[in-house]
Amino acid sequence: MEKSCNCDRRSFLVLLLHLLPLFLSSLSAPAEPTQPPSHDEQSQIISRFQQYLQIDTTQPSPDYQTSTRFIISQAESLSLQSRVIEFVEAKPVVLLKWPGSDPSLPSVLLNSHTDVVAFEDSKWTHPPLAGYVDERGNVSGFRPKRSLYLSFVPDEEIGGNDGAKKLAYSDVFRDMNVGIVLDEGLPSQNENYRLFYAEKAPWWLMIKSNGAPGHGAKLYDNSAMENLFKSIETIRRFRASQFDLLKAGLKSEGEVVSVNMVFLKAGTPSPTFKQKATSHDDLGRPLVTATDSSNPWWILMEEAIKKANGKIGKPEIFSGATDARYFQQLGLPAIGFQPMANTPFLLHDHNEFLNKKEYLRGIEVYESIIKAYTSYVPPGRDGVSRDEL
Secondary structure, eight states: OOOOOEEEOSOSOOHHHHHHHHHHHHHHSOSSOOOOOOHHHHHHHHHHHHHHHTSOOBTTSOOHHHHHHHHHHHHHHTTOEEEEEEEETTEEEEEEEEOOSOTTSOEEEEEEEOOBOOOOGGGSSSOTTSOOBOSOOOOTTOOOSSOEEEEEESOGGGTSTTTHHHHHTSHHHHHHTEEEEEEOOOOOSSSEEOEEEEEOOOBOOEEOOOOOOOBTTSOOTTOHHHHHHHHHHHHHHHHHHHHHHHHTTSSOGGGSOOOOOOOOOOOOSSSBOOOOOOEEOOBOOOOBOOOSTTOHHHHHHHHHHHHTTOEEOOOEEESSOOTHHHHHTTTOOEEEEOOOOSOOOOTTOTTOEEEHHHHHHHHHHHHHHHHHHHHOOOTTSSSOOGGGO
8 A cells, every 4th residue: 555644844834845856856867858756766855854844943043054054055965056145143044046048037036934933842743843754644957047046034934024024125136136936825725726916914003092091999981991992892893894704705814804902901000090192003005916917927827837737726815924025015926835735724733744745746836837937038039938838
């Protein structure tokens, strides 16, 4: 009986482990018809995955130095160009580059983050840093026309301000001449891969209520606490209306506004009232990547997935915020994608895992996408057409 394997993992946001096997085969293989990976090659691919997962990059004290050394060692073994930049001390951004034959064409960027959220070791069947594999479980001779970059950035799990944001607004990024960004996606519980063209914009809202000062032994109209409760109740009703749409199946998680109160601070150790009020919000404009024929990158993505015998669900809005927003703020198209079909949604949950077959299958899908993206030449310029990819 054929065995399948499940790989326990801290996070599925490690594009490196999908892509390095592709580079290994494509840069070192002779120019001959593509063959599926042998059993030994598959074992090596899974072994690299396990090595990466064993590096502890959990917040709030991620071991970025060890993860950086691992990524650089892999790049050196494949003769890829590499660069480490610290926009913020001790928070390295790692850039890998596969130079294209036509540097005048905008490049392709695949972005990933190296940090993960903290976990409760006791609630995992196998230690999450073990990269455990249980019992259940080439683009040969290809040379890209466009340069391909891989970026590994810190601190996505805590907002990305010292990682992707610093990179996006740097001279380094400007010189990369990026035309399209691929960032993280989410697993699908069925056979259809999920593609994300937008994501929720975070809106941090702080309400400070205002009321007349006075003694706590007396009753007052419009006290600070009373006014605060009015605001909270208004927000609660709106939250309930959004939740009802979700429960009824009328909207997806990405299409509703998620509202959650994260802290409440009220009262003083004094029997008197002293209040004044301010409010603050940080709301970004909607950032959307086109999903029709006006965006060749979206069409190329769909065609490449189908060419790899993959299936696609309807375009979605990502239910949270990712590093992709920093690149979209610059006007760049960004697509969220992760080739994980038939995989339970266990984002940041205990016993998060990826099946071995799905992992290896995802590499094949990435091969198709990377070849399509890095070979694309706009109409009117010399080069191959999409039909030739």
